[in-house]
Amino acid sequence: MSIANLNRPADAFEQLETEDGVRQGVCHIRIQQRTGRKTITTVQGIGTEYDLKRIVQYLKKKHSCNGTIVEHPEYGEVIQLTGDQRDKVKDFLIKVGIVNESNCRVHGF
Amino acid sequence: MADDLGLDLGKKKKSKKVIKIDGDDAPVETGVEAVEDGLGELNLGAKKKKKTPKTAGEEVVEEKVPTLEIGIGAQNLIDAKGAWPDYTYEEALTLVYQVMKDKNPDFAGDKKKFAIKLPEVARAGSKKTAFSNFLEICRLMKRQDKHVLQFLLAELGTTGSIDGSNCLIVKGRWQQKQFESVLRKYIKEYVMCHTCKSPETQLTKDTRLFFLQCTNCGSRCSVTAIKSGFKAVVGKRAAIRRAEEATAGK
Ligand SMILES: [Zn+2]
Numbered sequence: 001m002s003i004a005n006l007n008r009p010a011d012a013f014e015q016l017e018t019e020d021g022v023r024q025g026v027c028h029i030r031i032q033q034r035t036g037r038k039t040i041t042t043v044q045g046i047g048t049e050y051d052l053k054r055i056v057q058y059l060k061k062k063h064s065c066n067g068t069i070v071e072h073p074e075y076g077e078v079i080q081l082t083g084d085q086r087d088k089v090k091d092f093l094i095k096v097g098i099v100n101e102s103n104c105r106v107h108g109f
Numbered sequence: 110m111a112d113d114l115g116l117d118l119g120k121k122k123k124s125k126k127v128i129k130i131d132g133d134d135a136p137v138e139t140g141v142e143a144v145e146d147g148l149g150e151l152n153l154g155a156k157k158k159k160k161t162p163k164t165a166g167e168e169v170v171e172e173k174v175p176t177l178e179i180g181i182g183a184q185n186l187i188d189a190k191g192a193w194p195d196y197t198y199e200e201a202l203t204l205v206y207q208v209m210k211d212k213n214p215d216f217a218g219d220k221k222k223f224a225i226k227l228p229e230v231a232r233a234g235s236k237k238t239a240f241s242n243f244l245e246i247c248r249l250m251k252r253q254d255k256h257v258l259q260f261l262l263a264e265l266g267t268t269g270s271i272d273g274s275n276c277l278i279v280k281g282r283w284q285q286k287q288f289e290s291v292l293r294k295y296i297k298e299y300v301m302c303h304t305c306k307s308p309e310t311q312l313t314k315d316t317r318l319f320f321l322q323c324t325n326c327g328s329r330c331s332v333t334a335i336k337s338g339f340k341a342v343v344g345k346r347a348a349i350r351r352a353e354e355a356t357a358g359k
Contacts, residue, residue, distance in 0.1 A: 032266035033281040034343045042266075044339040075339045107264050109287035 027099045029086045031108035041086055043079040043093075044072075050098055052077050063088055225249055225296070228288040233278055240288060243277035250300050252312060256335070257295060263337035264291045304328040 027045040034040055046052060056067045056079055067081040081089070086106050093099045196204070226246055233239040247254040258277070262269055265287075269279035302310050302323035309324045312332070322329045342349070 028338050030266050030338065032341055032343055037282070040341050040343060042339055042341050070339075070341070072339055078339045078341075080341050107266070109265065109283075109290045 027093065027104045029089055029104065029106045031084055031086055038082070039084045041081045041084060041089065043081070043089055044075050046077075046079070046093070046098060048076065052079060055079065055098075056081075059085065059089065059092065062092075225292065228285055228292065230283065230285045230288060232282070236280065236282070238279045238281065238283040240277040240279060240283075243271070244275050246292065250296065250308075252295075252299065256299070256312070259335045260295050260299070261288070261291055263335050264294065266337070266340060299332055302326060302328060303330050 027043065030042045030044070032040045032042065046055070052069050056069055059065070059079075059081060060067045063081070063083075063085055065082045065085060067079060070078045070080055072078050079089075086108065090104055090106055093104060094101060226242060226249060228243070228246065229241045231239045231241065243257075244254055247257045250257070254271070258269070258271070262279070265279065265281070265283070267280045269277060271277050296308075299312055299319075299321065300308055300310060302308075302321065302325060305323060305326040305328065307323060307325035311322045311324065313320050313322060317334075318331045319334065320329055321332050
């Protein structure tokens with residue numbers, strides 16, 4: 001084993017885990033386009049020890065959007081929120097300590 | 110630190126007042142700042158009111174920014190005699206870089222901007238976007254278009270393909286700046302060396318992992334595999350159900 005990976009050890013581990021599908025500890029926040037200029041935000045990979053229902057409830061109220069939890073066979077429980085809530089969700093998750101800066105990826109443009 | 114915060118807020122409040130006096134036609138450039146001001150006010154609203162009388166006095170002291178004459182400063186680095194103002198770390202750093210640049214014009218440490226063409230974007234129908242110079246940009250980045258495409262589609266959470274006239278057609282309405290920011294992300298992750306930021310790199314696949322090998326500094330590091338992850342159902346559910354039923358019936 002060479003010391004080629006001093007920069008990003010976390011990523012190497014992440015890839016080794018992809019065979020199981022679920023990557024523990026890395027939270028992905030994505031955006032998808034719907035019809036017209038509507039969008040949807042998805043949050044994948046929040047630890048199972050957290051009560052997603054309460055998180056969704058809070059986010060819905062706080063950012064005045066709709067939201068739901070979708071069960072996915074590979075990725076576990078995923079939060080869906082209407083509109084582009086990526087930055088707000090990221091800030092919230094980091095603030096309350098559910099994820100930290102390094103294992104939270106915001107995707108999209 | 111706390112004092113600094115107080116100072117900033119005091120100043121921000123002042124600038125806000127100015128805007129209010131000016132009326133609704135505040136200059137457009139201050140738009141972003143104004144939004145930030147609003148946030149600051151929300152978070153620390155209560156604190157700020159108490160502090161306002163103090164900040165007026167403190168502000169005057171802050172205003173005296175020490176002026177640095179580059180000419181004298183640069184001279185001092187070579188010849189230590191003569192006037193020697195107190196430099197901050199940043200000032201000393203810029204001076205050192207200036208001297209390094211002057212002495213070695215083709216020094217590699219100089220930040221070379223990695224220029225890339227802007228994506229040419231056009232609407233293709235009402236629900237698709239055409240990205241006409243996609244292949245050209247891939248060539249400029251020296252990356253396989255398949256890899257770039259995979260990343261682009263995964264980031265945007267959409268689908269797309271390259272048509273007969275070498276034009277990328279992506280589902281959804283996209284703007285140039287959106288493609289640009291995704292390409293920027295791609296370059297940061299898969300083109301620029303993570304150690305020295307040089308674009309002179311090669312992307313190689315070793316077993317299941319992609320490695321970024323730098324030809325400039327020789328560093329080699331693994332990069333994240335592209336995975337589109339969870340995709341929400343966004344289209345017409347009825348149509349999807351019909352399609353499923355059709356395949357199940359066969
Ligand atoms: Zn390098």
